[in-house]
Every structure is written in structure tokens, then in C-alpha cells.
Amino acid sequence: MTVAPQKTGVKSTHAEQLLEMYRRMSRIRRFEQRASDLYKATEIPGFLHLSIGQEASAVGACWPLRDTDGITSTHRGHGHVLAKGLDTASMMAELMGKEAGTCHGRGGSMHIADPGLGIYGANGIVGAGLPIATGVATAAKLRDAGDVVVAFFGDGAVAQGMFHEAVNLAAVWDLPVVFLCENNHYSEFSPAAEQHRAPLSARAAGYGIDYAQVDGNDVLAVAGIMIDVVERIRHGGGPVLVEAETYRWHGHYEGDPQRYRSPEEVAEAKERDPLRVARRHLAAAGVDASQADVVDEEIDKEIDAAVEWARSLPEPGPETLHDFVSAPRAVVPEPAPLSGEAEIFRSMDAVRLALEHELAADPAVFVAGIDVGAGGNVFGLTRGLAQAFPGRVRDTPISESAILGTAVGAAMAGMKPVVEIMYMDFIGVCLDMLLNQAAKLRFMTGGRASMPLVVRTQFGAGRSSGSQHSQSLEALLAHIPGLTVVMPSNPADTYGMLRAAIQDPNPVVFVENRLQYGFKGPQPPADHLIPLGRAKVVREGTDITLVSWSRMVQDCLAAAEVLSGEGVSVEVVDLRTVAPLDRQTVLTSLAKTNRLVIAHEAVRDFGVGAELAALAVDEGFWHLDAPVTRVAPPSVPAPYAPSLERAWLPSRDTIAATLRRIAAV
Structure with missing residues (x-):
């Protein structure tokens, strides 16, 4: 015809x-x-x-x-x-x-x-x-x-x-x-x-x-x-x-x-x-x-x-009703703990190595974005990949809607695009391609459209980047049915989750924290994969459950260590994937500790922390022995002046003070 x-x-x-x-x-x-x-x-x-x-x-x-x-x-x-x-x-x-x-x-x-x-x-x-x-x-x-x-x-x-x-x-x-x-x-x-x-x-x-x-x-x-x-x-x-x-x-x-x-x-x-x-x-x-x-x-x-x-x-x-929202994802087991003798690498190395691994393994994968090719990305994360994979690491004009639209169309045509939006703040420039296209097309076509694409982006307050280069917008993205939102907290998870995201059949927004690009940790083996949609207890505890994601997990671990010296046992849960939310891991921890504190870098109002609080007072209500508490910036744009930014952004000290207050209830 x-x-x-x-x-x-x-x-x-x-x-x-x-x-x-x-x-x-x-x-x-x-x-x-x-x-x-x-x-x-x-x-x-x-x-x-x-x-x-x-x-x-x-x-x-x-x-x-x-x-x-x-x-x-x-x-x-x-x-x-x-x-x-x-x-x-x-x-x-x-x-x-x-x-x-x-x-x-x-x-x-x-x-x-x-x-x-x-x-x-x-x-x-x-x-x-x-x-x-x-x-x-x-x-x-x-x-x-x-x-x-x-x-x-x-x-x-x-x-x-x-x-x-x-x-x-x-x-x-x-x-x-x-x-x-x-x-x-x-x-x-x-x-x-x-x-x-x-x-x-x-x-x-x-x-x-x-x-x-x-x-x-x-x-x-x-x-x-x-x-x-x-x-x-x-x-x-x-x-x-x-x-x-x-x-x-x-x-x-x-x-x-x-x-x-x-x-x-x-x-x-x-x-x-x-x-x-x-x-x-x-x-x-x-x-x-x-x-x-x-x-x-x-x-x-x-x-x-x-x-x-x-x-x-x-x-x-x-x-x-729920059919076709997302494609079934492969079962990925939680990997074994890394050896204490593993080599040390940085989060920025994890990004480059994960991209390199998937480009080499699958000819359907390509990378595109502003200055990701010859320039090697504004942070140098993709340096050398354009030379190693000619034509498959592509520089684009400064056109976020075209970049994301290219990912959507290429994914439907059988490719596995990995596109970069330079700053998370710029998601607003191309939100339609996420909100109305990538997230919905599988559903609206009754499963006919495949959507295996990854949008890499980064954020991070604390270095006076100002209100248009510091925002943590995961709640906005997590509210869109059909999107997977990933926010790793360490180099090994960055590597394993980025590889898993590229292999996944669904649209994934992969959010890195730029203040962690130099953060060091043990390097996993090349076949390392982290399951998407699964949180992880990164520190066992019995008195308080402390939930976080991305860079603030490290502040939470530091605060938990301080509280340990004061006789309070804090269990730290790293969400890793913000959407879909691993409710069961949070509820299981809450059932053990009976107290919940949530810490995040996004502003407090209407955020992922609010969703976790609602979960606790709904499905976890009978386990609660104290108010559910959130540690997060007030509903104010990220300030530029260092003095204001310090007052705005929670720290390990802020988290520790909140833990003491909840432990005393």
C-alpha cells in the first residue's frame, strides 16, 4: 500500500x-x-x-x-x-x-x-x-x-x-x-x-x-x-x-x-x-x-x-488501565559488595567508562549533545569518545528541544540514544519532549512505540552557581508517568546505573551531581550493573531511618556517624532511583526503626520528600513513634551570594541536629 x-x-x-x-x-x-x-x-x-x-x-x-x-x-x-x-x-x-x-x-x-x-x-x-x-x-x-x-x-x-x-x-x-x-x-x-x-x-x-x-x-x-x-x-x-x-x-x-x-x-x-x-x-x-x-x-x-x-x-x-505505561525491564540482581582492594576512580571516570562500554557493546547506542564530541563535554566527561566512535558521538547546536526530539525519534526507530542536557535547569527549555513525547508515546501508541533513551544531565548547589544553574528538579520529573529518574550518590553506582539506564527499554533521566564528579570510590568490574527502581540500605541502624539520594547521601552518612558517637543508631537508605519509587525498602526500614527523616537538596515544598512523608503516614502509620521530618532548603530560588547559599542549603550539621531532635521524641 x-x-x-x-x-x-x-x-x-x-x-x-x-x-x-x-x-x-x-x-x-x-x-x-x-x-x-x-x-x-x-x-x-x-x-x-x-x-x-x-x-x-x-x-x-x-x-x-x-x-x-x-x-x-x-x-x-x-x-x-x-x-x-x-x-x-x-x-x-x-x-x-x-x-x-x-x-x-x-x-x-x-x-x-x-x-x-x-x-x-x-x-x-x-x-x-x-x-x-x-x-x-x-x-x-x-x-x-x-x-x-x-x-x-x-x-x-x-x-x-x-x-x-x-x-x-x-x-x-x-x-x-x-x-x-x-x-x-x-x-x-x-x-x-x-x-x-x-x-x-x-x-x-x-x-x-x-x-x-x-x-x-x-x-x-x-x-x-x-x-x-x-x-x-x-x-x-x-x-x-x-x-x-x-x-x-x-x-x-x-x-x-x-x-x-x-x-x-x-x-x-x-x-x-x-x-x-x-x-x-x-x-x-x-x-x-x-x-x-x-x-x-x-x-x-x-x-x-x-x-x-x-x-x-x-x-x-x-x-x-496500567498497560503500556512502561516496558517491562529485565531483572538485574543487586551486585555483591565491592572488594576492599578495588582500584579507586572518580564519578567523572564512571560516566565516561559507562558510555564507552555501552558504545562498544551495542552499535544502536549513540551519544549527542552540546559540545559532547570534539569538546568532550563542558566537564571533560566524554573526552576522546568522538574519536573512538566516529559519527556516534555527535555535537549538536544549542537546541535542547531538537536534542531531546532527536532522542525520541531515534528511539522509536530502534536506536538507543544517550543525549545530554548540560544543566538540569535547562530541562524547562525542552520539557515538552519529556512530558508529552518521551514519557507518553509508549502509552499513547498502545505499546507500539519503543522508547529506550537516556537523558543525562547534572545539577548541584554549593558553589554560587545561582538560581538558573543549581536547581534540583527531580520532583518535577518524577511526577510525569512513564519517566524513570535516577540520581546516584557514588562512583560505582554512577557506572552501574548509567549502564543499566542505557540498556533499559524505557526513557530514563540520569541526574549527576557536578560537585561529585571528583568524588572517589572503589571501581567495580566492567560488567557491573545496578538495578533501576531499587533503593539500598547503605548503613544499617535501629533507631531512625534517614532517606536521601544523590550527593546528600554522603552528608547523611557523615551525620549518621556523628550520631553513632552519641548513642543513636541511624539507618541510611539511598533511593538511587527516585521514580519509580522503591516504597518497600523505605517501609521495611521504617518498620524496624519507627522514625523517619528525609534529607534532600531540592526545595522542601511539594518534593520527593513530601511523597515519602505521605507514604509513611499512609502505609507506615502504625510504625511511627515520632513525626516524619524533612531536611531541605526553603522554598526560595538557589541564592548566588555564598552567605545566603550556606543558609539555604542543608549540611551534615543540619541533618545531625534534626536527627537528635527526632531521636529525643
């Missing part, structure tokens, strides 16, 4: 090709018309954005694509995925929210995907498919298979920063991607003239890539342009921006009152109906109109059958 007749090895006539193009367009038109009717009858829930009037751009763009080529799409993506080969039946079931839908009823109209067909997702976030397309294209380039990616987007997406970041990165890396703008002249309710001052041709020139413009209502014209563009890209031509002029007949969404345009304008646009244009091409090629009528009748029957089948299906059962 996705392969153009001229690519199959069977010689097809021009008329046969035109008739097949018409068939694909008719399928989209009839599907969308029926979806509109079903929405009005409340058989389709949620939002519905239809592409009636834009069939030619979808079919023409996908015409020269192979099964292994990819597309990314938009909230108005039904036509794109149908043109790439998705079947109408499972798609109609998905729109109706049925278990047998394309994405098991988890995605709905705006989020249909099937990476097995090269469909890497329609997307409810405007412009989000563009960085993801760069990731799919990166995977294609690293595999050197000659595959091409088409990233569909509307004219409204041009105003998004993700558009700029994705096109710029694709240009810098010479990626095999077509950025195809379906210019329907409206960004939701606003005319394009009110949204942009520079034409796409000027933008393409600014990025140093080729540009082509085409009548998006003429399927033959679109296919002709795309055949040429795709062929050039397959042979290393680099990215191209194609603008297809078209028009959507319906509103931005079904139910849109469309006060922003007149009925006369819509009627005039319908004079260039893509199906009527295609029928004129058929007539010119000697195809009788009756043959096109037969196609329409066949498609009507196909859509009727799809609707009746979808109606007969059950919705997902409540017992499946």
Missing part, C-alpha cells in the same frame, strides 16, 4: 498510477467524512481535526516512499497515516476508543502511530513531530540504509521554536528528511498573513537548505516534486523544505464555528477540490469517469465495513 506502483518492479501505466492515487485520496475523503458524521452522533469522543481538502498533499508526499521510510504527522494527521498505509478499520476503531484500535484506544484521533509501518506518530503538540523526525532521520543516516523521513506540519507550526531547532539541526547534520508544510493558510483561527512576515522560501535559504513549492491540491504535481526530492535525498542531498499550498474545508476542529472566514471563501476553495483535479487528470489520461465512480463505491464499502466492525468492538477494560 505504501509503495508507489513504479517502485514495485512491475511496469505500471500512467493511467494506473493516477487511478491508484485517486483511490488513496478517495479513501481519505470518505474516512474523514464518515468520521465527521460519527463525531456529530457522539460515537467518536474527544477532539477531531479533519483533513478534508488536503488529500492530495498527503497522497502525493507519500507516493515515492518505501515501507522502511518514515513520516511524522500532526493533530490533523488521518490523511498522512492512511496515505502511508495504515488500515481504515483499526484506525476507525482507534477514533472510537476501542481496544482493537491502532493504539488500543490510548491515542485517539490526534495520536495515531505505527512505527512498524514507518508512522512515527501524529502529534497533539504543534510542531512536536519535527524534532522527532530529525531523530528518525538520524537513525536512518547512522544505519546508512538510504531511508527518508517526511515530516508533515502546518503553516502555524512555523512559529514554533521546535521548527527552527529541527530544521537547523537537520541542516547541520545533513539528515535525510523532507519538511513538508501543508500551508492551508490558517493557524487555528488566524490567517497566515497575521502569523508570519518571512515566506518559507526565505527561511529555507536562511538554513542553507533547498526549497520547493507546489500546488498542494494537485496530487500529480505533489508526487512529481516528491519523487525528485526523495530520490535526491536518498543519494545524500540533505534536507529539503517543501511547501504545498492547500486548504482545509472544515474548521480547525469539528464544531469550530468558523467566524474567522466567510462561506464564500470556503466555496471558492472547493473549486480546487483535490479529487476533482485528480478526475481531470484521469480524463486526460483516457480513464473513463465510471472507473473513478467504481473506486468511490469500493471505498464506501470499505469504510462502511470499518465502521460496523469498530462499532462491534469492546472498549478497553478498566483492568488494562
Whole structure:
């Protein structure tokens, strides 16, 4: 279905090709018309954005694509995925929210995907498919298979920063991607003239890539342009921006009152109906109109059958609510304690050695980020890796959304990207790619999308780095279902957990503390792995449970040693993985000690410490002999002045004082 007749090895006539193009367009038109009717009858829930009037751009763009080529799409993506080969039946079931839908009823109209067909997702976030397309294209380039990616987007997406970041990165890396703008002249309710001052041709020139413009209502014209563009890209031509002029007949969404345009304008646009244009091409090629009528009748029957089948299906059962949130992870045993004779190494060595090990072991692994290649990372952590693994340790522009979007797309395409966000504070710049893409795509696609990616980042207060370079934002990330958040406290765990994160089938945010890069500890063997999602008791005790993670674990151990000299036995639990939270290890320790103190570097309010406190007073209530207490900075941004930072950040002395108070209760 996705392969153009001229690519199959069977010689097809021009008329046969035109008739097949018409068939694909008719399928989209009839599907969308029926979806509109079903929405009005409340058989389709949620939002519905239809592409009636834009069939030619979808079919023409996908015409020269192979099964292994990819597309990314938009909230108005039904036509794109149908043109790439998705079947109408499972798609109609998905729109109706049925278990047998394309994405098991988890995605709905705006989020249909099937990476097995090269469909890497329609997307409810405007412009989000563009960085993801760069990731799919990166995977294609690293595999050197000659595959091409088409990233569909509307004219409204041009105003998004993700558009700029994705096109710029694709240009810098010479990626095999077509950025195809379906210019329907409206960004939701606003005319394009009110949204942009520079034409796409000027933008393409600014990025140093080729540009082509085409009548998006003429399927033959679109296919002709795309055949040429795709062929050039397959042979290393680099990215191209194609603008297809078209028009959507319906509103931005079904139910849109469309006060922003007149009925006369819509009627005039319908004079260039893509199906009527295609029928004129058929007539010119000697195809009788009756043959096109037969196609329409066949498609009507196909859509009727799809609707009746979808109606007969059950919705997902409540017992499946938790399905597809995360992929099952392999069981990793807790390693044996390290030998006292082990060599000593630093946390920064642990990062480099873990990356080196996984790059050598798995050709699907690649590393990307700002200055991670030639520069070796701002802290020198990746120095030498670019030379050791040519093409697989890649410098990027300063474009966090493009970096993370590349990871998302590459992961869906079967790679194992490890990308770096230089400071944890910068997560906010690219939060959509974590919040709405990496964390949710496996769920929203009903498990069709794989997401084995790692985002390395670092934080650390205590050196006057200020409010925008010191934040500990793990609570923000831990609150996002689908993300794994790892925060090691020592060099051996850094090595073992980073390797485990790279091998894991889920998106993992791996957070290092930069003040620990020089911290020394015993070096584990090369095959050392630490299980994700499991806390560890790093000091046994009987009187108080003290829970922490990352660098503050070391302060907790020091405070526990001080309290030991005062006759108080403190058990220290290192969470290691913040999400998913190892509740059982904490509760088991609490049952033994009956007291709980939590220490962390993130601000106190609404943090992981609050979640642990809630756990204690819920499931652990009957074990408590004293109030649950948190030691953490007040809800104030990290100060710059050393005097203020010392007052703001807890220390081992602060922790020790809190332990004394709770021990005395």
C-alpha cells in the first residue's frame, strides 16, 4: 500500500498510477467524512481535526516512499497515516476508543502511530513531530540504509521554536528528511498573513537548505516534486523544505464555528477540490469517469465495513488501565559488595567508562549533545569518545528541544540514544519532549512505540552557581508517568546505573551531581550493573531511618556517624532511583526503626520528600513513634551570594541536629 506502483518492479501505466492515487485520496475523503458524521452522533469522543481538502498533499508526499521510510504527522494527521498505509478499520476503531484500535484506544484521533509501518506518530503538540523526525532521520543516516523521513506540519507550526531547532539541526547534520508544510493558510483561527512576515522560501535559504513549492491540491504535481526530492535525498542531498499550498474545508476542529472566514471563501476553495483535479487528470489520461465512480463505491464499502466492525468492538477494560505505561525491564540482581582492594576512580571516570562500554557493546547506542564530541563535554566527561566512535558521538547546536526530539525519534526507530542536557535547569527549555513525547508515546501508541533513551544531565548547589544553574528538579520529573529518574550518590553506582539506564527499554533521566564528579570510590568490574527502581540500605541502624539520594547521601552518612558517637543508631537508605519509587525498602526500614527523616537538596515544598512523608503516614502509620521530618532548603530560588547559599542549603550539621531532635521524641 505504501509503495508507489513504479517502485514495485512491475511496469505500471500512467493511467494506473493516477487511478491508484485517486483511490488513496478517495479513501481519505470518505474516512474523514464518515468520521465527521460519527463525531456529530457522539460515537467518536474527544477532539477531531479533519483533513478534508488536503488529500492530495498527503497522497502525493507519500507516493515515492518505501515501507522502511518514515513520516511524522500532526493533530490533523488521518490523511498522512492512511496515505502511508495504515488500515481504515483499526484506525476507525482507534477514533472510537476501542481496544482493537491502532493504539488500543490510548491515542485517539490526534495520536495515531505505527512505527512498524514507518508512522512515527501524529502529534497533539504543534510542531512536536519535527524534532522527532530529525531523530528518525538520524537513525536512518547512522544505519546508512538510504531511508527518508517526511515530516508533515502546518503553516502555524512555523512559529514554533521546535521548527527552527529541527530544521537547523537537520541542516547541520545533513539528515535525510523532507519538511513538508501543508500551508492551508490558517493557524487555528488566524490567517497566515497575521502569523508570519518571512515566506518559507526565505527561511529555507536562511538554513542553507533547498526549497520547493507546489500546488498542494494537485496530487500529480505533489508526487512529481516528491519523487525528485526523495530520490535526491536518498543519494545524500540533505534536507529539503517543501511547501504545498492547500486548504482545509472544515474548521480547525469539528464544531469550530468558523467566524474567522466567510462561506464564500470556503466555496471558492472547493473549486480546487483535490479529487476533482485528480478526475481531470484521469480524463486526460483516457480513464473513463465510471472507473473513478467504481473506486468511490469500493471505498464506501470499505469504510462502511470499518465502521460496523469498530462499532462491534469492546472498549478497553478498566483492568488494562496500567498497560503500556512502561516496558517491562529485565531483572538485574543487586551486585555483591565491592572488594576492599578495588582500584579507586572518580564519578567523572564512571560516566565516561559507562558510555564507552555501552558504545562498544551495542552499535544502536549513540551519544549527542552540546559540545559532547570534539569538546568532550563542558566537564571533560566524554573526552576522546568522538574519536573512538566516529559519527556516534555527535555535537549538536544549542537546541535542547531538537536534542531531546532527536532522542525520541531515534528511539522509536530502534536506536538507543544517550543525549545530554548540560544543566538540569535547562530541562524547562525542552520539557515538552519529556512530558508529552518521551514519557507518553509508549502509552499513547498502545505499546507500539519503543522508547529506550537516556537523558543525562547534572545539577548541584554549593558553589554560587545561582538560581538558573543549581536547581534540583527531580520532583518535577518524577511526577510525569512513564519517566524513570535516577540520581546516584557514588562512583560505582554512577557506572552501574548509567549502564543499566542505557540498556533499559524505557526513557530514563540520569541526574549527576557536578560537585561529585571528583568524588572517589572503589571501581567495580566492567560488567557491573545496578538495578533501576531499587533503593539500598547503605548503613544499617535501629533507631531512625534517614532517606536521601544523590550527593546528600554522603552528608547523611557523615551525620549518621556523628550520631553513632552519641548513642543513636541511624539507618541510611539511598533511593538511587527516585521514580519509580522503591516504597518497600523505605517501609521495611521504617518498620524496624519507627522514625523517619528525609534529607534532600531540592526545595522542601511539594518534593520527593513530601511523597515519602505521605507514604509513611499512609502505609507506615502504625510504625511511627515520632513525626516524619524533612531536611531541605526553603522554598526560595538557589541564592548566588555564598552567605545566603550556606543558609539555604542543608549540611551534615543540619541533618545531625534534626536527627537528635527526632531521636529525643
